[in-house]
Each structure stands twice: as structure tokens, then as C-alpha cells.
Amino acid sequence: MGKVAWVFPGQGSQAVGMGQTFLNHPEALQAIGRRLGFDLLEVMSSGSKEDLQETEVAQPAIVAHASLLAQAYAKSGAAPDVVIGHSVGEYAALVSAGVIDLEEATVLVRARGQLMSEVKDGTMAAVVGMTDLQEALHITEKISASGNLVQIANLNCPGQFVISGHVDAVEQAGVELKAAGAKRVLPLNVSGAFHSSYMMPAATRFQDVLASSPFEAASVDMISNVDAEVHRDPEQLKALLTKQLYSSVRFEDCVRKAIADGVDTFIEFGPSSPLSGLIKRIDSNVSIQKATTLEEVASLGGEVRA
Structure with missing residues (x-):
């Protein structure tokens, strides 16, 4: 055993x-x-x-x-x-x-x-159905470099992770991640951008x-x-x-x-x-x-x- x-x-x-x-x-x-x-x-x-x-x-x-x-x-x-x-x-x-x-x-x-x-002004969203984490990292880093921070906050299991950051950046990342292959991006009912900078x-x-x-x-x-x-x-x-x-x-x-x-x-x-x-x-x-x-x-x- x-x-x-x-x-x-x-x-x-x-x-x-x-x-x-x-x-x-x-x-x-x-x-x-x-x-x-x-x-x-x-x-x-x-x-x-x-x-x-x-x-x-x-x-x-x-x-x-x-x-x-x-x-x-x-x-x-x-x-x-x-x-x-x-x-x-x-x-x-x-x-x-x-x-x-x-x-x-x-x-x-x-x-x-x-x-x-x-800590105000942040949010999170679950990303489902995307397994290419390198592409997800590229997208979040590109958006963060333009001004508003968004990061991968949770790596839960294959095909499921969570993003966290500024409200506008999380929304933009959701659109780009779906275009890159994510099946769903689900906003989470949280009070802040947990597990981010x-x-x-x-x-x-x-x-x-x-x-x-x-x-x-x-x-x-x-x-x-x-x-x-x-x-x-x-x-x-x-x-x-x-x-x-x-x-x-x-x-x-x-x-x-x-x-x-x-x-x-x-x-x-x-x-x-x-x-x-x-x-x-x-x-x-x-x-x-x-x-x-x-x-x-x-x-x-x-x-x-x-």
C-alpha cells in the first residue's frame, strides 16, 4: 500500500x-x-x-x-x-x-x-480547455508589459488554470486566450487579484x-x-x-x-x-x-x- x-x-x-x-x-x-x-x-x-x-x-x-x-x-x-x-x-x-x-x-x-x-481593483478568471501554457504566459506577459498587470495565479490541472490581475487586463487576456484556443474563460466572484503581484x-x-x-x-x-x-x-x-x-x-x-x-x-x-x-x-x-x-x-x- x-x-x-x-x-x-x-x-x-x-x-x-x-x-x-x-x-x-x-x-x-x-x-x-x-x-x-x-x-x-x-x-x-x-x-x-x-x-x-x-x-x-x-x-x-x-x-x-x-x-x-x-x-x-x-x-x-x-x-x-x-x-x-x-x-x-x-x-x-x-x-x-x-x-x-x-x-x-x-x-x-x-x-x-x-x-x-x-487590495482593490483586481479580479480573477478561470481558463478552461487550454493546455498550451507557454502561449498563455506569452499572452499575459505581453498584456502586462503594456501597462495593466495580469498573471497566471493557479495551475490546477491539465487544461485548467486561473488568471489574476487588473480588471481590464484580465478581460483582455480572456479574449486573447479564447482566440488562442481556450474553450471557456469564467470570471470568478472574488474581491481582488489574489496570487498576483x-x-x-x-x-x-x-x-x-x-x-x-x-x-x-x-x-x-x-x-x-x-x-x-x-x-x-x-x-x-x-x-x-x-x-x-x-x-x-x-x-x-x-x-x-x-x-x-x-x-x-x-x-x-x-x-x-x-x-x-x-x-x-x-x-x-x-x-x-x-x-x-x-x-x-x-x-x-x-x-x-x-
């Missing part, structure tokens, strides 16, 4: 009613809410789609949800060999790797979300937030979005989390690195499971499981309690 990777989705995986699976075991979310200064359980259980789209709410909600599911599964004796997060999902990966506790993770991602939300001011400020956070060495291999390499050192992890804000999320490379290192089973924990489809498109031979509720954790063999 090969190794097992636990994977954690990022912003966009939130879902209305996502917190209802924890209503019979509310203590952890209530404690997190007290730390954050608002009722996280209430928002996760009864909040509207609009409530959950606020970056500074969505990010702690996603990390808390995914981490609590993984912790419930861990109570059965299960443990990962490798952890991978997608963007803010890296903070749930840090929790599962023993780098920080869950309350600290949610405090960090709320601060991260607030700083990201303060627009985020560098936020990253500088977030670096100061991370500096005082009590990180421990990771107990299992964590594959970073920034370089798709394994890291365990706490200071290296902090530096990578800072860089992640303005760097491309190399999710496809992270998955391929895990497979090259012997992983043949991926388990996705989160309010929804967008990464499972991406992983299947990266390598259809691996085993993929998912848990979006405590009941689904039980089906994996975990305990139905947070």
Missing part, C-alpha cells in the same frame, strides 16, 4: 449551511468564534451566500471546517503521510501537520483575509503577523504551493506562506510531487470537494476519497464527533 495525502481546498469551497454538521458538537467552533470576535458557528450554519463570500469570513470558515473533519478522522487513528492545501487550504494542512493549532490558524487566515480584501503590499504586512505566530516543525511532509517541494522547517513555512500571497498556486505540481514520492491515495476534507476532480484529471490511477461532513468522516472509518 502506498502513502496517503490529506488535501484541503481553498476559497470558493465554502457552502451555505456548511457548519450544520457541527451543530451537535459546537464547542470547537464556539471557542474559535470567541477568539475571532464573531459567531463563526452561526455564520457557517445559517449565514447567506453573501456572508460566506466575505474573504475575512470565508477563509477562517473553510480552514475550521476542513481541520475539524480531519481531526475527527484522526481520532480513529488515521494519519497522513503528506499534506497539501490549495491556497488558504494550506492553513488546514498546517494544523494537520502539527505546525499550529486550529485557533491560531483561524486567527492567521482572518488577518490574511482582511489584508487581501484591502497586486498582493505584495498585503504580503509585507502579513509577514509581520506571521513573525509572532508560534510555528512548530511539521510532523509530516507538507508540499508547498509556491515551489511544489516538501517542507517541515517552521521558518521556511512562514516564508513560503508570505510568498504564497503573490505567487502562483502550483497545485498540479504539488499533486505530481506527492505521487512521485509514493502517494496513491488522496483524501479531501472541506465544505465541498473541488480538489478531488482536479486530482482525478492529473492522474486517474490514484484513489480519491472525500469528507464534507462528519457522517462522511464516519464512512471513512472516523468518529462522528468534532
